[in-house]
Amino acid sequence: MAHGGDAVDLGRRYADVRALTEALAEPLSPEDQMVQSMPDVSPTKWHRGHTSWFFETFLLQPFLKGYETFHPSFAYIFNSYYETVGARHPRPERGLISRPGGAEVARYRRHVDRAMGALLDTALEADTAALVELGVNHEQQHQELILMDIKHVLSRNPLRPAYHCTAPRPAGRSMAPGWLEHPGGPVEVGHAGPGFAFDNESPRHVVHLTPFALADRLVTCGDWLEFMADGGYSRHELWLSDGWALCQQQGWQAPLYWTTTEGRADQWQIFTLGGEQPLDPAEPVCHVSYYEADAFAHWTGARLPSESEWETLAPSGPVEGHLLDPAALHPAPGGSGHQLFGDVWEWTQSAYSPYPGFRTAPGAVGEYNGKFMVNQYVLRGGSCATPIGHVRSTYRNFFPASAQWAFSGLRLARDL
């Protein structure tokens, strides 16, 4: 991956990102930070440790002379999936580990930060600086995971606690729908040039598009209520076969985190990081799976965009949108813009596959993206839980078609 920025800048970004992780954990008790509410979810404490382990393993041990590992067992406990690096604690058992406690993980983070400070004070080779850049971006990914995961954790507690206090949300107004058109033909997609990007965004290459249009706004909760009222969750003909099987098996009736009080089927609530809230029809729908997104699109007669279509119409300059703001951790109704960035990740119809000419990096860092390129679908644009500065027009997020716990919504597309 390419490296951007000089050493001072890198040091400051390192410090900022590390501080944000701790700030995100701050409203949570040590007990909150231990819970694993399903195998896909990791405890907050684990995210805090794992992101530190990344720096310890890929930067400090190879490049900082005299570095002493904080604890010999942490490599086992905090490795996520790097087979190359050695054995690791089984993922579904992360919630069983009460020790190290939250306080000890904080000490671990400070230990790593002090050593990274020393390393960043030296003159880094370009390759080493690129690894720091990767570590910073890696930790930003885990910041969004911390928010996704703790939301799921708290939603499973009978007390339905809030993660933080939020100001009352302004009642929104969704814009009238319109379409952004494109005449098709050959276009270039993917990352090239300076600035950091993950390996899966390269190489830049040509794809040939058929004429198409993207909706100029996200699908809203109000749209979704119409889908539900029209039998969206009970009409098999709208669904992919795998999706319909899962919908029936799990008894889906609405997006994840939507609840209704018995006897008041029309009064929907949403569980948010600010606790239970009344549903606002103007806000973008969130926490829907690929299957639900595809069924909704089918119902409208439109379809999901491909990732190339999305990228072609997304602004390629500086990213503006509702990204991670600790005071507003919930998607907001659109104003006059198109919300291509922020609020919710947008499902595309594109399977997560390597770009033509893609090669994985050698060694453990090469396990970063390539080995997940099967059975997943690409999402674009970032969400209200994505750290500022992390996302860009070529950025490819990915989840299995069944996943609901990401901040995932959708935008329609159609053929011209």
Added chain:
Amino acid sequence: MAHGGDAVDLGRRYADVRALTEALAEPLSPEDQMVQSMPDVSPTKWHRGHTSWFFETFLLQPFLKGYETFHPSFAYIFNSYYETVGARHPRPERGLISRPGGAEVARYRRHVDRAMGALLDTALEADTAALVELGVNHEQQHQELILMDIKHVLSRNPLRPAYHCTAPRPAGRSMAPGWLEHPGGPVEVGHAGPGFAFDNESPRHVVHLTPFALADRLVTCGDWLEFMADGGYSRHELWLSDGWALCQQQGWQAPLYWTTTEGRADQWQIFTLGGEQPLDPAEPVCHVSYYEADAFAHWTGARLPSESEWETLAPSGPVEGHLLDPAALHPAPGGSGHQLFGDVWEWTQSAYSPYPGFRTAPGAVGEYNGKFMVNQYVLRGGSCATPIGHVRSTYRNFFPASAQWAFSGLRLARDL
């Protein structure tokens, strides 16, 4: 889907295809025809009934005046997955049904054939003729399934019985590998024009290729032995993450149907439809999953082709190759040709997705292909179990990445 051929031709093709199904079932006892060895497998008897039900449901009931259904419960028993048509017997329980017995299913087939004879003697509307064409192609698909499925069934029997007697196979010789090159750029793929094709092969459209090469032969069992000898099944770094998890969980050590005698780890046998046979290193490797195919390609430093690459280099004229021949139901070593058609289906790296502009047909027939376009990968080219006349250069077969029981192999590709 488009319709080709006139009425006489259609009647003869109907009769030929129906006769071939019965010929394929002929070597099997009524008991053999009942077994369901895993949920994906259907009993031979069920395939014979289901293909008849297709004609009864979509042709005879709507279009043949005065048609009387053979048995009121068969619609329930022999519906595969058509939600629109009504309730159906659960797929994993097909092996529990001893009645109707094989003899009654034969009577059912004759009943349907007589009625179809009457219908085909009338002047058919183009739409109706297209449905007959679809039914014929549908039954051909089930002919290959009959062979795939009974191979799995017999392989689970401790007696390891043969499906049929075969002549000793000639010891083959694989050609030295070479590459078929292509300069890239825009190409057209997909079906257009006259002649039958499934809906998923359309519309024809432009894709932009990067310069690439396809191997001029299939990967052989000899190649696979080298992969195994080099630790192919124990080196995580060669595998996709999902594939590695499955490989470990199921203890894969070799392709499906390869066995070895205790204490003779170097003497591999293959279970074939002609019973257990010594392995011939020159024959194409078969019954490998997408995960295995991808790991093998990774090991060689090459990759799997995309479906567009494959289609671009495949001959677009008449199909020649080793397709279904009841006397030779096993992939054969290549001679001087490239084996793009026949012997084994070739895994591509392409997820099974709709082509730009794809629309499902309305009604039950629309459930044919579109609803499976998720979590599957495309295979191309047909196999030694594919009926002659069934496959073409635009044909898209598809299976989940974990499937091994299809006649699936691979050909390498690389970037230029």
Added chain:
Amino acid sequence: MAHGGDAVDLGRRYADVRALTEALAEPLSPEDQMVQSMPDVSPTKWHRGHTSWFFETFLLQPFLKGYETFHPSFAYIFNSYYETVGARHPRPERGLISRPGGAEVARYRRHVDRAMGALLDTALEADTAALVELGVNHEQQHQELILMDIKHVLSRNPLRPAYHCTAPRPAGRSMAPGWLEHPGGPVEVGHAGPGFAFDNESPRHVVHLTPFALADRLVTCGDWLEFMADGGYSRHELWLSDGWALCQQQGWQAPLYWTTTEGRADQWQIFTLGGEQPLDPAEPVCHVSYYEADAFAHWTGARLPSESEWETLAPSGPVEGHLLDPAALHPAPGGSGHQLFGDVWEWTQSAYSPYPGFRTAPGAVGEYNGKFMVNQYVLRGGSCATPIGHVRSTYRNFFPASAQWAFSGLRLARDL
């Protein structure tokens, strides 16, 4: 186990029992005889083979000079659970074996019968004769299993076929309930003296009973309808904790094989070996689990009997009752008798445990009973599927508390 009867008698009993097995299989097609509808069920064909394997393994191979095994793989295929004898085919996969076919199993049976004829013509040692006696009783147990199992198999077929034609059943009349009282104190239970008995019926020993009474009739379907009408399947307080969990998980609403037509909740049908029949309230309830039997007893304020209580009040002389009669394979309403023998096996509250002083026999035959003495409950008295001559007052049948597919019913008991 003790041996009774002389050689001529043994030879005739051997022949009679072997003939009955084939007569029970006769109404079934080869395809019917292959089905395994749940892991606990074995195919008819397997029972026919396994009972022959028992004679081959424990009598012919050790004691008949020059005996030649019918097929080298049958020991693997037809061993049920004798670890001592060697590896065996996995029980849940018995339904996958289409070969040997039914006709070959018939040849296997004739081969064993001819050899057993030769062996029985020689002068047998007492030990050897005892093994023949065991084999005869073993085959009788499998005769009941054949009927239990095929009933389950046919019940899973959407066509709901009958095993045999039966005459219309006479509408029954259940007797007014009364009680058979016993003053308690020390009594002797268990087998001693001449005549065959299984090892688990010995040694005879003293137990001390508290004063009690047994109902003088079986619980009927009419009684059970009252239980259901009073919320029997929805009131947790009537159930054992494990039973309530299973009842909810499986959605039990009535005994196994009871069905009702949609919209006619009061019109119950029973699936019998003669096909679907209207429910007769006077007939004994059958196919209930221990959990259901216990909940029913709890509901009445009574309890299940202990096995010692049952044995103390059962007639110790010749057994009279409605046992296996191929023309009447369904429990019948009681007349003037108490139905202690026949019609349905009666659940007792007694866990299946060794009697004081019980020892297993050495070698493979010792695996017969002892190793199952955990997590099962004792049933007494035989059923309408138990061969005549097989059951006696000391006979201990046993099943897990969850089992419903045996011909199992109940009789109430209470403290005095």
Added chain:
Amino acid sequence: MAHGGDAVDLGRRYADVRALTEALAEPLSPEDQMVQSMPDVSPTKWHRGHTSWFFETFLLQPFLKGYETFHPSFAYIFNSYYETVGARHPRPERGLISRPGGAEVARYRRHVDRAMGALLDTALEADTAALVELGVNHEQQHQELILMDIKHVLSRNPLRPAYHCTAPRPAGRSMAPGWLEHPGGPVEVGHAGPGFAFDNESPRHVVHLTPFALADRLVTCGDWLEFMADGGYSRHELWLSDGWALCQQQGWQAPLYWTTTEGRADQWQIFTLGGEQPLDPAEPVCHVSYYEADAFAHWTGARLPSESEWETLAPSGPVEGHLLDPAALHPAPGGSGHQLFGDVWEWTQSAYSPYPGFRTAPGAVGEYNGKFMVNQYVLRGGSCATPIGHVRSTYRNFFPASAQWAFSGLRLARDL
């Protein structure tokens, strides 16, 4: 259940028991107290809340005028299995609840204690005092569960932390084995007379024993090493059928918590509440399932005792033995006594069944014992984790045959 002791005594016992619970939790961090390492295990925090909920629900709400519930949701969170009392949080999800935190649970306990103080200052009806007595005994049961459960929790942590520091254990010496004989005949067992006992210990009744002997000491780790050396975990003929299946499925090689270092198969360690320790052959074997205990007994040619045999030879007076002592939470080698009480619970061969004449109490308290009387086996005598004053000669503990995480060992018996 019977009630013993006057009001002052009851108040003091209440206070002592409540204080011991908190003392047992004291060495654990709030995070430790949250973990549920398998569905059978409950978090320490949950035990602390649940025992308080018991007093709140069954004493304070019905009997203390003006009592105000601490939190409206705690009835849902801290109900264990009382169906009569209302809905409850699913047991396997107890580890997901980070709130209420440990500090809030402490406040809940103090709230309940203050109110119970007020209630105990009034003149209690005998029935109410009996409920307090039951609550006290109930909390003692959970004290042992706290120790069992936290031991399992800590054993799953890769850091293998100790619960508390212990002094080095004295190397023990097991006594030479001898036998305590009994001539058999009628004996009385069960509880009668004054003093608290659980309902499952009554009524007192006669059983008839066959002459037998009990070993005069517990089976030791040294004995178990011999069993292992003689193939105890690999010889099917020693095992019950269900036990052998479980042993193979779970790969049992030694008792739970025994570990060995790679390459040093003869150097066994035991994980204890004081951390990892070298194995002492003289100490009683602990954490074995019923299946393992039965296989061991089978191997020696002896058997497990019945619960009546055990009770007949146990001292009926004051209980003396190694019961819960926070400084010694591990079974100790025997000295000159027989260790009938304390150190380890002793598996008996007796299924957990109602005594003749047993009746459950009406209402929610009646759910205490009776509904578990199926599929479990009785253990006798208490362990090193059983609170002093809790156990007696008639006391019946019970677990499924598969359970290993209780402090369970065994003593041999044989027929005379």
